[in-house]
Amino acid sequence: MEEDYYKVLGVNRDASQADIQRAYRKLARKYHPDMNPNDHRAKERFQRVQQAYDVLGTPQKREMYDRYGSSFQSAGGGPGGGETYTYQWGGPSGGFEDIDFGQFFGRRGAEGFADIFRQFGGRRAEGRRRRDQPGPDVHHQIEVPFRTAIEGGNAALTVQRPGGRVETISVKIPAGIEDGKKVRVRGQGEPSPTGGKPGDILITVRVAAHPYFVRQGQDLEVTVPVTLAEAALGAKIDVPTPKGVIALSVPPGTSSGRRLRVKGHGVTPAGGGPGDLYAMLRIVLPEELDDEAKQQIREIDARHPLSPRDELKW
Secondary structure (H helix, E strand, O other): OOOOHHHHHOOOOOOOHHHHHHHHHHHHHHHOOOOOOOOHHHHHHHHHHHHHHHHHOOHHHHHHHHHHHHHHHHHOOOOOOOOOOEEOOOOOOOOOOOEEOHHHHHHHHHHHHHHHHHHHHHHHHHHHHHHHOOOOOEEEEEEEOHHHHHHOEEEEEEEEOOOOOEEEEEEEEOOOOOOOOEEEEOOOOOOOOOOOOOOOEEEEEEEOOOOOEEEEOOEEEEEEEEEHHHHHHOEEEEEEEOOEEEEEEEOOOOOOOOEEEEOOOOOOOOOOOOOOEEEEEEEEOOOOOOHHHHHHHHHHHHHOOOOOOOOOOO
């Protein structure tokens, strides 16, 4: 009983060539002998998958298979008809170019001869294409510190290779990367089942939270504590930023919650312009005040009365 190559690859008969290739890569990775040492069943399944893809992965062979089944490779048969097939083989100096086999042998003979010449002339090219197929990509996820995501840097990724070997790879994290974005490490994925280049590693980057800074797009926000005197009288205070510590001017009479903008000190993504830093000021009072300090505050309130909650409504 003939084996259904579509069932071997787990695809429908109307599957696209891209679907067939994806199914093949998935199964080849699963049953590859390097991934299943001493597993004869896996080796046999891998060979069946390879055989199915050798046919369905080539549009011309797939067309013949759909017409005549797997026997087309030896019989080359089919119903007669007046369709003409023109095949080119051998290149500029190889001969047999543009030979119309249909006019000599009819449709059945044309297909048989065409398959023979395709096997001779196309075997090398098809083998080259199979060897050129890259290995499957591998997906990983890492978490990087907030500062590394903003400034860029390196992160270590541990990868388990076929056979159980563990390898640590250094991954370059581009400056300004956002949470959930991916980094591609070329040539570090699974080996190709056909001897081509290995696949890539696709890494989803997760950014850890910062205890003080919050990112909003390309801008950064930070809550900056100030004393009562700094807020009331004004001051120059030191504030850390990705570009270093800056002297921030606090205007006299500043209330808690006021946001001060520091232009160009936010996130600077690779190849882009910098965002801004927003410092939100928060007045910090001593936990305990002596009687004299309390009296002075009452006197200030009496001399400068305010109604700060007049506009507060439900």
